[in-house]
Amino acid sequence: MTVADGQRVKRELTLRSLFPTMPAAAHVRLIELLEDVELAAGELAFKEGDLPEHFLFLIEGRVALESAALQSVEFSGFAVVGVIDAILERPRPRACRALEASKALRIRSADWFDLLEDNAEVARAAVRNFASQLHGLWQTLAPRLPRRSEPPVAPVQSAWEIYDKILALRQATFLRRAGMQAIASLAAVAETEVLQPGEALFEVGNSGEDFFVVAGGQLELLHSSGLHFTHEVGDVVGGPAAFCNALPNYAALATVPSAVLRIPQQEFYDQAEEHGRLLRGTLAFLALELEALQAANATSP
Amino acid sequence: MIDELKRNSIEYLRLFSARTSLERDSAVSARLAVKLVTELLDDKIQQSLDRIGRLLQLIHRGDDIRTIFSALRSVDRRQRGQAIEFLDALIRGVGRSADDVATLLRLVVDDLPAEERSRRATELVGAFQSAHATLELLAKDQDAILRDLAGHSLSGLDRPRQPESLRLLELLERPA
Numbered sequence A: 001m002t003v004a005d006g007q008r009v010k011r012e013l014t015l016r017s018l019f020p021t022m023p024a025a026a027h028v029r030l031i032e033l034l035e036d037v038e039l040a041a042g043e044l045a046f047k048e049g050d051l052p053e054h055f056l057f058l059i060e061g062r063v064a065l066e067s068a069a070l071q072s073v074e075f076s077g078f079a080v081v082g083v084i085d086a087i088l089e090r091p092r093p094r095a096c097r098a099l100e101a102s103k104a105l106r107i108r109s110a111d112w113f114d115l116l117e118d119n120a121e122v123a124r125a126a127v128r129n130f131a132s133q134l135h136g137l138w139q140t141l142a143p144r145l146p147r148r149s150e151p152p153v154a155p156v157q158s159a160w161e162i163y164d165k166i167l168a169l170r171q172a173t174f175l176r177r178a179g180m181q182a183i184a185s186l187a188a189v190a191e192t193e194v195l196q197p198g199e200a201l202f203e204v205g206n207s208g209e210d211f212f213v214v215a216g217g218q219l220e221l222l223h224s225s226g227l228h229f230t231h232e233v234g235d236v237v238g239g240p241a242a243f244c245n246a247l248p249n250y251a252a253l254a255t256v257p258s259a260v261l262r263i264p265q266q267e268f269y270d271q272a273e274e275h276g277r278l279l280r281g282t283l284a285f286l287a288l289e290l291e292a293l294q295a296a297n298a299t300s301p
Numbered sequence B: 001m002i003d004e005l006k007r008n009s010i011e012y013l014r015l016f017s018a019r020t021s022l023e024r025d026s027a028v029s030a031r032l033a034v035k036l037v038t039e040l041l042d043d044k045i046q047q048s049l050d051r052i053g054r055l056l057q058l059i060h061r062g063d064d065i066r067t068i069f070s071a072l073r074s075v076d077r078r079q080r081g082q083a084i085e086f087l088d089a090l091i092r093g094v095g096r097s098a099d100d101v102a103t104l105l106r107l108v109v110d111d112l113p114a115e116e117r118s119r120r121a122t123e124l125v126g127a128f129q130s131a132h133a134t135l136e137l138l139a140k141d142q143d144a145i146l147r148d149l150a151g152h153s154l155s156g157l158d159r160p161r162q163p164e165s166l167r168l169l170e171l172l173e174r175p176a
Helices: A004-017 A024-033 A082-086 A108-116 A120-142 A164-172 A180-189 A240-241 A265-274 A276-299 B004-023 B032-059 B065-072 B077-094 B096-109 B114-127 B131-137 B142-156 B163-175
Strands: A035-039 A045-046 A056-058 A062-066 A073-076 A079-081 A095-100 A102-108 A193-196 A200-203 A209-217 A219-223 A226-230 A250-254 A256-266
Touching: A004 A024, A004 A164, A024 A102, A024 A108, A035 B065, A056 A082, A056 A108, A062 A102, A062 A219, A073 A079, A082 A200, A082 A276, A102 A108, A102 A226, A108 A276, A120 A226, A120 A240, A120 A265, A120 A276, A164 A180, A164 A209, A164 A256, A164 B032, A164 B142, A180 A256, A180 A265, A180 A276, A180 B032, A180 B142, A193 A200, A209 A265, A240 A276, A256 A265, A265 A276, B004 B032, B004 B096, B004 B131, B032 B065, B032 B077, B032 B096, B032 B131, B032 B142, B065 B077, B096 B114, B131 B142
Parallel strands: none
Antiparallel strands: A035 A102, A045 A095, A056 A079, A056 A102, A062 A073, A062 A095, A193 A256, A200 A250, A209 A256, A219 A226, A219 A250
16 A cells, blocks of 8 residues: 555654654654544544554544543544553443544554554654653652552562562563563663662662662652652652653652662663563553543542 | 474474473462463463464465454454464465475464363474473573573472461371
């Protein structure tokens, strides 16, 4: 299938608006995978219960995700619609209905994931995009999230073999769907940092180029706005901030004897090219967190 | 391409048989270290199945092999049956020169109980007699991670069980 020149230019411009950091080669491939969709007012793009075989890049008009049981979500202008169901591989909990005449580009979910898995830069951009949305909400709502009331008292080991690192990463919430191959590969490149109470893991102005997973103990995350958040075993320090280049705005210090596994982000995304489940699992983690916070936000007074 | 299909099918059956052997011994498979080996085997089994799917897609570009392979994992028996029928027809189309590959592929995709698939695969990938023997084999695997995890599991088997398990064992063995 080839795309006529006029259409190609239009799609190129749309994609640049939606994904400004996406490499040109990925744009070219993506353009070939898109299909034009025109929706009349009231028309459904997909029904509740449908499998998420496609999702939409809305380029004009207004659509809503609707269900009798759930709160509606509206989209207008440039927006990605229906991708969370594809990431979570679940039937559509809401139908997508055009609220006015709308135009969109449709892509097969499988083609989109192939594109992400073949290109670390695109994968990184997709993760950053999700994490940025999540980070905004998280900064507001994080203090309300339930945390353990007492700090852990178990001593933290100082020598970490690869087997211990695998066990620690297996507890990491963002790696829950990553698969053992990916976890073991990450364990092989992870470096251990053992911290004493009050010792800083990183300060404001840090490079933000690493993920830190709490393997033992407890850490406090601090932001100049006054936000502070307690990280426990299995957490990635900074939460969504770690995935959207916002970590340099934070500091983190151990509140009890702690151990942290440091994984360079570049290594992480290189492994994501090797192990598709790592990327999908990370996106699923971010999508679930985003939904949970959106729900909490909608019900909060 | 046919050679690659053959290689990946044999790899699938080898890993599958190893996993089945570990699961057979519930005392061994319940240990955390062995669970990690099983999880790694699951990943590798899925990876080899994905590779087989991609290779078949290259041979049959007009068919949506990905969807057919997804249907193989469906909980709906009818859907699984349809997917197997379709793949069977597809495999027949590979040609007479690839009869042995067709036989291998059928063993990979057929809707069989795990033990039966392993039994039929024995002449191709060898026998995995016991969980201990399987871990010994895996501890010499080409894959470094699998080798390390299997080696760690083996060394754990020689040590006493976790304290809770020992206490449970004492209770079970105490005369009434």
